[in-house]
Amino acid sequence: MRRLTIATAALLVGCGPSGSDARSPQRMGLGREVPAHEVALVNRDVGPDGVELPPGRGTVAEGATVYAAKCASCHGAKGEGMAPFPRLVGRPAEAEGFKFGASETSLDRTIGNYWPYATTVFDYVRRAMPQLTPGTLTDPEVYALTAFLLASNEVIPMDAALDAESLRAVKMPYQDRFVPDNRRGGREVK
Amino acid sequence: MPTRRDMLASTAGALSGAVVFGVPPLAEPEQQRSPAPPPQEPAIPADPTKAPGAPTSALGVRSPQVNPARTPTGAIAGSSLTPHQSLTGTITPADLHFERHHAGVPAIDAAKHELLIHGLVERTLAFSIADLKRFPRVTRTYFIECSGNGGGAFRRPRPEMTPQQIAGLASNTEWTGVPVRALFNEVGAHRDAAWVLAEGSDAAVLTRSIPMSKMLDDALVVWAQNGEPLRPAQGYPIRLLLPGWEGNASIKWLRRLELGTRPWMTREETSKYTDPLKDGTARQFSFEVDAKSIITAPVFPERITRGWHPISGVAWSGRGRVTRVEVSTNGGQSWSNAALLNPPTSKAFVRFEQMWEWTGDETVLLSRATDETGYVQPTRAALIEARGIGTSYHSNPIYGWKVATDGAVTFHGET
Numbered sequence: 157m158r159r160l161t162i163a164t165a166a167l168l169v170g171c172g173p174s175g176s177d178a179r180s181p182q183r184m185g186l187g188r189e190v191p192a193h194e195v196a197l198v199n200r201d202v203g204p205d206g207v208e209l210p211p212g213r214g215t216v217a218e219g220a221t222v223y224a225a226k227c228a229s230c231h232g233a234k235g236e237g238m239a240p241f242p243r244l245v246g247r248p249a250e251a252e253g254f255k256f257g258a259s260e261t262s263l264d265r266t267i268g269n270y271w272p273y274a275t276t277v278f279d280y281v282r283r284a285m286p287q288l289t290p291g292t293l294t295d296p297e298v299y300a301l302t303a304f305l306l307a308s309n310e311v312i313p314m315d316a317a318l319d320a321e322s323l324r325a326v327k328m329p330y331q332d333r334f335v336p337d338n339r340r341g342g343r344e345v346k
Numbered sequence: 347m348p349t350r351r352d353m354l355a356s357t358a359g360a361l362s363g364a365v366v367f368g369v370p371p372l373a374e375p376e377q378q379r380s381p382a383p384p385p386q387e388p389a390i391p392a393d394p395t396k397a398p399g400a401p402t403s404a405l406g407v408r409s410p411q412v413n414p415a416r417t418p419t420g421a422i423a424g425s426s427l428t429p430h431q432s433l434t435g436t437i438t439p440a441d442l443h444f445e446r447h448h449a450g451v452p453a454i455d456a457a458k459h460e461l462l463i464h465g466l467v468e469r470t471l472a473f474s475i476a477d478l479k480r481f482p483r484v485t486r487t488y489f490i491e492c493s494g495n496g497g498g499a500f501r502r503p504r505p506e507m508t509p510q511q512i513a514g515l516a517s518n519t520e521w522t523g524v525p526v527r528a529l530f531n532e533v534g535a536h537r538d539a540a541w542v543l544a545e546g547s548d549a550a551v552l553t554r555s556i557p558m559s560k561m562l563d564d565a566l567v568v569w570a571q572n573g574e575p576l577r578p579a580q581g582y583p584i585r586l587l588l589p590g591w592e593g594n595a596s597i598k599w600l601r602r603l604e605l606g607t608r609p610w611m612t613r614e615e616t617s618k619y620t621d622p623l624k625d626g627t628a629r630q631f632s633f634e635v636d637a638k639s640i641i642t643a644p645v646f647p648e649r650i651t652r653g654w655h656p657i658s659g660v661a662w663s664g665r666g667r668v669t670r671v672e673v674s675t676n677g678g679q680s681w682s683n684a685a686l687l688n689p690p691t692s693k694a695f696v697r698f699e700q701m702w703e704w705t706g707d708e709t710v711l712l713s714r715a716t717d718e719t720g721y722v723q724p725t726r727a728a729l730i731e732a733r734g735i736g737t738s739y740h741s742n743p744i745y746g747w748k749v750a751t752d753g754a755v756t757f758h759g760e761t
Contacts, residue, residue, distance in 0.1 A: 188473075
């Protein structure tokens with residue numbers, strides 16, 4: 157069903173006016189042309205293949221220093237979390253093996269035991285952290301923090317450094333546990 | 347509650363209105379020197395027909411007897427829930443629409459705000475709010491439901507829960523805006539664009555990856571809610587609106603749409619808003635909201651008396667129209683079709699009602715919705731069987747209300 161919709165939609169977009177709202181002319185001529193250098197100011201997202209990762213490099217040790225200065229006040233000295241600020245670090249035995257769905261008790265979803273992509277750590281820290289001063293970390297600081305958080309979660313060695321190439325190569329422990337939504341409506345409860 | 351400013355405005359209106367009855371108003375300088383003291387709450391006379399009432403006002407306020415309230419939580423990131431037990435009909439007043447913010451409500455200058463559309467497009471364009479308002483508009487009524495709605499009631503149902511606590515992260519309003527497909531036509535979207543990154547202009551710079559198929563189907567960029575500009579908490583000046591999909595994806599304070607070939611795997615679609623299952627996997631991109639209903643009267647903490655009562659509630663589905671709502675007044679031994687009080691429309695609330703005579707026996711009231719796909723709202727036990735107890739997103743179990751022999755109504759979540 158979804159596949160069919162994509163195909164139909166692509167066809168509509170390709171045909172111009174008939175693909176748009178029937179009341180619109182082919183183009184309204186609205187909007188301001190934006191030059192590439194202006195787009196680059198806000199186009200800072202990093203996807204799972206890491207092709208958008210910027211230059212820079214940071215070590216686990218450097219990340220520990222940045223973490224202590226800028227993150228520990230909310231997330232705890234060891235990333236253990238302080239409600240409402242989430243736990244970031246830890247591979248407790250009761251959650252290992254992705255036990256979240258079956259567990260009667262609420263298990264902390266840490267970077268190490270849940271997050272499927274390492275690039276997400278970089279993207280999120282760079283865009284939204286620290287919460288009171290978001291967007292202020294330099295790219296080397298973000299690489300260092302990402303390295304520190306991944307090492308603390310036993311994903312990379314404690315003596316590691318990260319740059320674009322090495323971050324792209326990191327595979328998270330439970331990436332293969334994420335599956336497409338199989339709910340489709342109809343009689344069956346999923 | 348009326349604010350002090352409302353009171354002062356009301357007083358000023360009363361003063362100017364006094365001219366009509368031949369009493370000269372106070373001179374301006376006198377008013378400036380000694381502003382009126384905050385007036386008392388207007389008394390309700392025994393007979394309102396024996397004295398003139400209040401004058402007109404610049405901004406309406408609720409009766410002092412009507413005090414619905416959300417439940418704000420969290421200093422920066424938090425949520426605030428719609429008081430369903432205080433509402434009837436289907437439209438949520440904009441000031442009672444639920445809130446969920448990840449880094450507070452930003453203050454945005456609409457005159458400077460733009461929506462940038464770039465990536466796999468022929469023309470990289472930024473649209474001002476004025477630009478967006480020149481496209482052909484659509485007005486539609488849709489619910490928005492946070493996928494976390496009811497998560498607490500699912501995992502840990504408690505007798506003293508209210509509809510607000512159980513389902514207050516769902517609201518239903520009228521939206522006006524422009525179809526995303528019209529904007530994509532304007533920029534010349536490429537055929538190979540399969541995913542779109544939507545980004546907000548809040549301090550979380552919140553991002554979600556949305557399939558192109560949804561964007562070209564019924565996605566809107568809206569600037570108005572219930573006939574007026576969006577409230578700041580709802581995305582002023584513009585938000586994305588993805589009908590029937592989990593609320594987090596309807597990015598508020600929308601500033602950017604990037605067309606690409608694969609999802610970005612943002613924090614909100616990986617570490618959050620994914621649904622762990624008992625088989626050791628987690629559903630990802632679980633956007634659609636399944637059919638759901640909840641009785642909003644009678645509910646905790648009401649105490650009912652013997653005799654006839656309307657059992658009233660709301661139902662909705664992210665997959666289309668609700669076709670039927672059934673009510674049971676005997677704990678699920680038998681069900682009957684409730685009346686639908688408004689014609690059901692796709693991905694919007696419908697109000698249901700069934701008259702019921704309580705004879706004093708202990709019982710449990712239940713409701714269950716069916717949508718146009720044939721999906722029937724399941725029991726909590728059926729959801730646990732299918733998913734596991736650890737999934738708190740997209741929770742839509744049948745909810746019940748236990749009526750004790752003394753008429754006390756409490757939440758019955760273990761269906």
